Amino acid sequence: MIDRLERHPHDVLVIGAGGAGLRAAIEAAAAGASVGLVCKSLLGKAHTVMAEGGVAAALRHVDERDSWQTHFRDTMVGGKMMNNPRMAQLHALEAPDRVRELEAWGAVFDRTRDGRILQRPFGGHSHPRLAHVGDRTGLEMIRTLQDRAVAMGIDVYMECTITHLTTGAVGYPTSDGARRTTGAVGYWRTTGRPILFPAKAVVLATGGIGKAYEVTSNSWEYSGDGQALAYRAGAELIDMEFVQFHPTGMVWPPGVRGLLVTEAVRGEGGILRNSLGERFMWKYLPEDRRAEYAATDEEASRWVSALSEGRQTDARRPPELSTRDNVARAIYTEVREGRGSPHGGVLLDISYLPADHVRRKLPSMYEQFKELADVDITKGPMEVGPTTHYVMGGIRVNAATGATTLPGLYAAGEVAGGMHGANRLGGNSLSDLLVFGARTGAGAASYASRIADQPHVDPVQIMDAQRELAAPLERTSGEDPYAIARDLQSTMQRLVGIFREDTDLADALAELAVLQTRAESVCVDGGRAYNPGWNLVFELRNLLTISEAVTRSARLRTESRGAHSRLDFPDTDDKRWGKVNCVVSRAADGAMDVRTAPLPKMPKELRALLDTH
């Protein structure tokens, strides 16, 4: 059985072909490694394609006062100082070069009047900083990276799911007890046939976990695959309690509930109002940051005019451009207190600007509302509400190389943790995946180059993996994976959402345990070829693992910080929680272990940057 198994050995296997995976593959191939790139979907369909607003980089094209130091500071402040400072520094330093590199590879960004890459303002960024293409920046990025990868001749395995990472003893056959990665097992989605990828190094770039929730901006692919694969293989996760609820998702019609409404709407001047017509964000600005925002409607309006006309201004930014965690809580609170819109959101209005301008700056939002909700955003407001969007936490990595705590295993992009701390700024994920995609590709290629022979993949692990793949099809009765997935999403939405408390989190753990048991007897109809029910079984397993990690971490952190809001601990507790991350790992007995570990040390020169601003 194993002898007949289709196998494709590579120096570096990259799992996930969004921005981070593509960028990692390009860098590893440029370093001379043989690279395999695996994706669950067709190439170019990954979640990066949905990124709208832009990529944050201190290019200084629109405001010369910007600098990498200010970008670093904004990122740390937005992340409530939970970020890995070294990651935030590398990110701010290298993002401009990574953006220019995209242009050199054929990307066509919107332009300033003097013909350079245009930058737009976004929440939490001190200056206009986001290079963009209207509101379809992610498409431009993924297509540019895809074209580059294709031109380099990288082997791409499309519609292929990885279900298991294999590990072996370091220095096999003479082992010193430590383990490292040896490759991955999966199957072709089109046929269901199993496939083995022996690899010296594996890069996880599988994105986020949004499908654990009912209301999410994420597609079916975001099932926490990389986090769960890494956890099961023995790597550590950090910061899993920090899940970003984007303030503005569509709330109507039901079929598109949760679909993202880009922050660029607010970046271009969009105003949030409740059902009483109040511009409620004035009430929710955090006191210690109030000086960064306009004081009056008039000042905010001057800022918008200056932006539309492409000139600098002394007016400060509107209150709608507060950080995402804050705006999401504000909207949630307005709705809960009875000041919501007809379908349970609030109103976001950009229609006071000239229709042509709105259509040019926000073309895909215009289409999205016109075609899916019968709303013309140039004529009236949009209804919006919070939607699960992004996980700040993820696999614990080395800032410089993307190495995880398991030798040979690397991670980049949303699947990795540390860069964004307790809350991510808009625009920082596209720059994250470029900067750390490149670093991780280089790190993995360098690791692989130091290994002489293709690692031996343990046949027992391959057999076990194949048995697990076959089991749901062989059972004649059992649980329906769709039903379990719906129940899981309900649990997470009700009990581990924007506002959390201990009793809810305890209930969630109990419900997750029941779901876990049900998932063990899951049974599906049909065969292996393109069978979504069968495919869901393995995604469900990953979702259960990461849901437990999110819930346990959320229960451990008895404070409110960034995206993690505890009703029973509403204050930020710097003394107890300001210097530690929650770390999740698998104990020897297979149980999930959650503990705290000290934050990476802040170098003195970076500390000075935070103090002087």
Added chain:
Amino acid sequence: MADAHFRVFRGSPGEPGRYDEFDVPAEEGMVVLDALHWIQGHEAPDLAVRWNCKAAKCGSCSAEVDGRPSLTCKTRLSDFDLDEPITVEPMRAFPLIRDLVTDVSWNYRVNETIQPFTPPDDVPQEDWRWQQQDIERVQEYRKCIECFLCQDVCHVLRNHETEQPFMGPRFLVRAAGLEMHPIDQADRRQYLKDSGGIGYCNITKCCTEVCPEHIKITDNAIIPLKERVADRYYDPLQFIWRLLRGGGDEPNVRVELPVLPHGSDGIAESREQGPGEPA
């Protein structure tokens, strides 16, 4: 709202296909992909559907709805008479994988034959200054989400009308985006004429009609490319100039395009009985 009645193509290569019928509770604002998900979640868990973003941004969920090539994620039930059944079938131009999913890998192989972006060696990037109005055309081409509906509807590909390969509207759009990029140095005209088969397009504009991104594929991409090719190869003045200048032409390197494989015949037969066939 009332139930919507769906007829959904089911089948695999090498077996006769069939149409399964489903009554789906219709909700306000519902799209065809919502209905397919409801069917998966309640009646047919193994119904094969390719989809991803559900926001008309990724181009995965292409299918034919009542015979019209469509993104199922933006095809709203309110646009149909719910007293009549809605028929959903896979794209016809490509080989069937299962149910509504087709093998579109041919497109990726064609894409590989296009010479990639080729910037000049001697212009530093700081000097790449372009006005917004100068790049708007290129940005229009780059809006393409690769749903391949234009390839599906193109009669040259759909009906296998040529012996020679034809790259199809999608890749003419990509080529246009490269040819008209403000700083690209490559000349793809010979490739477009000899390998890509640009001459096979007879400008019926079906591709433009189905494009979910509203790219004016024929007017803004294909016709300008045809003009460039015509100027290069068929303009008498240019011809004389080349004669006078003598030699120095581009090397005659022909890139072979892959041939689009036919769909399964058994499937085609069973499909022809469907009421959703285009006239």
